Amino acid sequence: MNLKELITDKVKEKFGAALEEVSDFRDDLCLTIKNNQIVQLAKFLKEDTELEFVMLKDVTAIDWATRKKRFTAVYHVYSFKLNYTLRIKANIDDDPPAIESVTPVWRSAEWYERETWDMYGIKFINHPDLRRMYMPEGFEHHPLRKDFPVLGIPGSLPLPYKAE
Amino acid sequence: MGLEAKLTQDGFITTTIDSVIAWARKSSVWPMPMGISCCAIEMIAAADPKYDIARFGSEVMRFTPRQCDLMIVAGTVTYKMAQVVRRIYDQMPDPKWVIAMGACTSSGGMYRSYNVVQGIDQFLPVDVYTAGCPPRPENLLNALMTIQEKIGKTKARDYQNRSLKELELSQI
Ligand code: SF4
Numbered sequence: 001m002n003l004k005e006l007i008t009d010k011v012k013e014k015f016g017a018a019l020e021e022v023s024d025f026r027d028d029l030c031l032t033i034k035n036n037q038i039v040q041l042a043k044f045l046k047e048d049t050e051l052e053f054v055m056l057k058d059v060t061a062i063d064w065a066t067r068k069k070r071f072t073a074v075y076h077v078y079s080f081k082l083n084y085t086l087r088i089k090a091n092i093d094d095d096p097p098a099i100e101s102v103t104p105v106w107r108s109a110e111w112y113e114r115e116t117w118d119m120y121g122i123k124f125i126n127h128p129d130l131r132r133m134y135m136p137e138g139f140e141h142h143p144l145r146k147d148f149p150v151l152g153i154p155g156s157l158p159l160p161y162k163a164e
Numbered sequence: 165m166g167l168e169a170k171l172t173q174d175g176f177i178t179t180t181i182d183s184v185i186a187w188a189r190k191s192s193v194w195p196m197p198m199g200i201s202c203c204a205i206e207m208i209a210a211a212d213p214k215y216d217i218a219r220f221g222s223e224v225m226r227f228t229p230r231q232c233d234l235m236i237v238a239g240t241v242t243y244k245m246a247q248v249v250r251r252i253y254d255q256m257p258d259p260k261w262v263i264a265m266g267a268c269t270s271s272g273g274m275y276r277s278y279n280v281v282q283g284i285d286q287f288l289p290v291d292v293y294t295a296g297c298p299p300r301p302e303n304l305l306n307a308l309m310t311i312q313e314k315i316g317k318t319k320a321r322d323y324q325n326r327s328l329k330e331l332e333l334s335q336i
Contacts, residue, residue: 134244134279135244135279136243136244143278143279148278149278150276150277150278151276151277151278152277152278152279153278157243157278157279158243159243159246159281159286159287160246160247160250160251160287
């Protein structure tokens with residue numbers, strides 16, 4: 001049995017209908033899970049003795065702009081045991097967008113999720129310290145959203161005074 | 165300078181205090197290397213033996229603003245960094261000058277983006293802009309010489325009250 005089938009079958013068996021979609025694009029296996037199951041899936045992938053996805057490589061998001069479920073959270077996890085990188089997606093339908101944080105499962109998620117919050121404005125519920133990562137405190141927008149103008153919103157970022 | 169020749173004759177020269185002070189100031193401009201990104205590499209190159217910024221009396225790069233006269237802003241200034249740059253500038257004693265080194269500092273450069281200040285002259289009084297991405301060390305030295313020329317024309321008391329004025333303005 002190959003790796004992808006092993007992973008897919010195990011997840012399917014455990015989560016059933018909550019596994020919304022399985023895609024295998026250009027040899028990258030990607031599982032789309034119902035957004036309220038993300039922490040359970042994370043725990044399962046990490047703790048299952050056959051899988052052991054112990055390393056979280058990245059958390060990011062996609063802004064689809066026109067779709068009804070506008071945001072998708074994306075996770076890349078890695079298993080040393082299988083030497084395999086798996087992608088997990090979760091379509092978010094809450095407005096304002098929010099999803100459960102996976103920081104309790106993978107500690108490294110903390111900063112990734114802060115970055116995703118900063119750039120996309122997705123709230124990570126139960127995150128220990130959800131502050132902005134790059135933009136200054138007090139900034140009110142989320143720059144990687146599709147409706148954010150590339151040159152920014154005038155006056156939204158303060159400059160120091162200039163006396164002349 | 166021709167000073168030695170004078171000294172072997174009568175041992176004294178006549179001049180004005182202003183020109184002596186201007187000469188001293190322009191021959192020992194100590195830079196504050198505000199190297200924020202890639203341009204900083206060329207600024208460092210300007211200090212190496214090949215280009216040798218010491219020829220202009222500016223080899224003393226100080227990493228504390230309290231000892232600097234010239235701020236070389238070399239790199240991309242983001243809005244977040246702008247606060248820091250301005251604070252360091254404020255800590256420099258008067259008189260002080262600013263070189264905007266490179267496209268980024270002069271105009272935002274290739275970063276036409278929400279997070280980069282489109283020209284540091286929005287929050288700093290810039291004396292000389294240098295073009296290039298990055299400018300070659302010769303270009304920086306040229307900027308330094310331009311500043312020296314500018315300093316050469318100043319009077320000793322020209323900058324005396326500047327900080328006070330700035331302070332008053334900032335309190336309005
Ligand atoms: S002007 Fe060019 S070399 Fe200089 S900081 Fe900007 S991108 Fe880097």
